[in-house]
Amino acid sequence: MGRSYHTIDSTSPPPPESPSVEDRRAAIAELGEALRTLVEQAAASESPADELRRAAALVREATIPVGKQQRTRGQIPSADDLLGGVRMHNPVCGDGSAIAPPLRVEVVEGKAVGTCTLGLVYEGPPMYAHGGISALLLDQILGYATSVAGHPGMTVRLDTQYRAPVPLRTPLRLAAEVVGVDGRKVTARATITTESEPDAVLVEATGLFVALRSDQSERLFGEALHPDASNPAAAHD
């Protein structure tokens, strides 16, 4: 099951989940996989117009069961475990996300190392990834590196250097590590290469992360973390 570390995550392993939560996560992942197949095939499709219209009708029909129960912006997904690092809909790593590659991340010798393959849905220049997608991947793995190093924070600056285009439908490797800690400010560096040529850096980034003070955390996330305390209506609208 995909796990993604966020700014308010701890790095300790999550406790065992109940079977119903695991089943719900499995269902979310199954839907995510189907959605990713759909969006990739749509981006690559050369099917005739009538086939595309038939597909659009089927997709509209599929939104009915999915839309039956919706959470609000202020509600954390019931299948997530923030402290355990489970974010099912994270747009980079989440198994339930239609737009996540998804990036798989593990810790190797103190570095966060990620792997993914980008489909045609991420195309910018023909055959290569959109630059914003590279920045998205780098921001995520930098955030992961700061979390696993015990310094979770929010990105306040992301400097990205594009040295060569990132090829689509090609296994990629990302690596990130913390290079400096100055009070609440944490600097980390990350790279994107292909798996076959790990020494040829395609894109690199330096990220500056700031650990939130408790008042900042409360201001930004209080509604989601304590919905009943801050706004009883938010949990139910």
Ligand SMILES: CCCCCCCC(=O)SCCNC(=O)CCNC(=O)[C@H](O)C(C)(C)COP(=O)(O)OP(=O)(O)OC[C@H]1O[C@@H](n2cnc3c(N)ncnc32)[C@H](O)[C@@H]1OP(=O)(O)O
């Ligand atoms: C699962 C996800 C994994 C991770 C995914 C990637 C993470 C993300 O994408 S996070 C989302 C994107 N980032 C954001 O939305 C953050 C938006 N920024 C903010 O909300 C605020 O800047 C916030 C709350 C982080 C910090 O508050 P702010 O008042 O700006 O800073 P403050 O707390 O006073 O400053 C702390 C230090 O950081 C410095 N600083 C803040 N911003 C910057 C900046 N852009 N550049 C340089 N230094 C900065 C300050 O100067 C200060 O330095 P010092 O202690 O030396 O005086």
